[in-house]
Amino acid sequence: MLAELTIARNGASTRLVFTSAQLVIVTEAGFRLWYIDLDGITQTSLLREFEQSEDIRVDLSGVTQGGQAFKAVGYLHPNTKHHAAAIRGDGVLPGF
Secondary structure, eight states: OEEEEEEEETTEEEEOOOSEEEEEEEEETTEEEEEEEEEOOOOHHHHHHHHHOSOOEEEEEEEETTSOEEEEEEEEEEEGGGTEEEEEEOSOOTTO
16 A cells, blocks of 8 residues: 555646555566556546546655655556546556
């Protein structure tokens, strides 16, 4: 679970407001991938902006509930109707 998450894109940073955020790391058959599931996002205008954009790449910085900080790159896939989003990780997630 994540305590906080900030995304940056096009020179602007936004701290996401959510009810829950889960970092999932999958290691299978030599592959390692990660993603973040976000629920209860209150910033619906931000979700709509991502819905309408072809550029969904974001720079991430966050902190787990255990206090571990991280920085990474991902792609934000919004679900405005359900006030949710998934961020698919791009590359290695250092420290995990």
